[in-house]
Amino acid sequence: MQNTDIKNRLFPVFLKLEELNVLLVGGGNVGLEKLSAMLNNSPDAVITVVADLIRDELKAFAKDYPNVLLVERKFQYSDLENKDLLILATDNPDLHASIKRIAAERHLLCNVADTPSLCDFYLGSIVQKGDLKIGISTNGKSPTMAKRMREFLDDIIPADVQQLLENLREIRKSIKGDFQEKIKIMNEVTEGLINKK
Numbered sequence: 208m209q210n211t212d213i214k215n216r217l218f219p220v221f222l223k224l225e226e227l228n229v230l231l232v233g234g235g236n237v238g239l240e241k242l243s244a245m246l247n248n249s250p251d252a253v254i255t256v257v258a259d260l261i262r263d264e265l266k267a268f269a270k271d272y273p274n275v276l277l278v279e280r281k282f283q284y285s286d287l288e289n290k291d292l293l294i295l296a297t298d299n300p301d302l303h304a305s306i307k308r309i310a311a312e313r314h315l316l317c318n319v320a321d322t323p324s325l326c327d328f329y330l331g332s333i334v335q336k337g338d339l340k341i342g343i344s345t346n347g348k349s350p351t352m353a354k355r356m357r358e359f360l361d362d363i364i365p366a367d368v369q370q371l372l373e374n375l376r377e378i379r380k381s382i383k384g385d386f387q388e389k390i391k392i393m394n395e396v397t398e399g400l401i402n403k404k
């Protein structure tokens with residue numbers, strides 16, 4: 208039965224960004240925010256940054272990432288060639304709208320940092336504890352709330368959750384038997400993990 212009651216209809220996925228070619232247009236404060244969000248998760252991501260003026264802070268940040276290419280000039284439509292994912296972060300909304308139109312024709316997924324209505328996807332706040340990663344969205348209602356939620360979860364999730372994940376992986380690998388049996392055992396082993404209220 209269809210659930211018509213869902214408020215946030217965004218479908219979360221965890222991208223292997225390092226397998227994709229990303230174009231970031233805009234090298235200012237917002238450009239730097241989006242670049243660091245990507246690289247803090249996917250440090251080997253191949254990202255081209257195009258902007259006629261790339262801020263020094265962004266240049267300094269990008270230095271540690273050999274797969275980031277900085278191109279200091281105005282955007283050209285040929286920049287879209289061979290790209291999989293697009294993030295627009297200039298201070299020119301008309302330019303964003305024009306690029307978005309062409310991107311849609313090419314089926315390129317596009318994020319327009321300051322214009323939710325033009326976005327095919329949003330960035331989320333992200334909690335990282337070893338292999339555990341939690342993405343948070345407020346459906347664009349309040350990015351600040353997303354940030355606070357990240358801080359909250361970051362505080363309460365123990366640092367040794369990684370050890371737990373390693374142990375569970377060993378158990379998972381060691382189980383023989385069919386798929387149903389595997390599900391049953393993994394459910395039993397993890398039953399006491401979270402204290403249900």
Ligand SMILES: C[C@@]1(CC(=O)O)c2cc3[nH]c(cc4nc(cc5[nH]c(cc(n2)[C@H]1CCC(=O)O)[C@@](C)(CC(=O)O)[C@@H]5CCC(=O)O)C(CC(=O)O)=C4CCC(=O)O)c(CCC(=O)O)c3CC(=O)O
Binds near residue numbers: 244329350
């Ligand atoms: C829709 C979305 C599209 C997208 O950008 O992908 C979007 C849009 C906009 N952001 C705006 C402003 C701010 N954004 C932040 C911060 C973050 N914004 C992020 C995501 C998203 N921002 C997507 C929805 C996410 C969701 O579903 O909740 C985070 C989570 C992820 C990231 O960017 O990496 C990151 C926190 C990372 C972290 O710390 O955990 C702060 C706070 C701060 O910087 O401290 C402010 C200022 C305070 C405020 O406005 O709340 C404005 C108004 C611009 C203006 O007024 O001109 C718009 C445009 C609009 O809403 O119209």
Ligand SMILES: NC(=O)C1=CN([C@@H]2O[C@H](COP(=O)(O)OP(=O)(O)OC[C@H]3O[C@@H](n4cnc5c(N)ncnc54)[C@H](O)[C@@H]3O)[C@@H](O)[C@H]2O)C=CC1
Binds near residue numbers: 262296
């Ligand atoms: N600064 C902030 O924290 C926030 C800003 N915004 C909005 O986002 C936009 C960007 O803000 P900032 O990054 O602070 O601006 P900024 O002035 O630091 O950066 C703008 C960037 O766009 C580039 N650009 C402009 N036209 C271009 C073109 N034709 N081709 C290639 N690059 C081009 C510039 O070279 C520059 O790198 C503004 O409209 C701002 O109002 C939204 C949310 C927060």
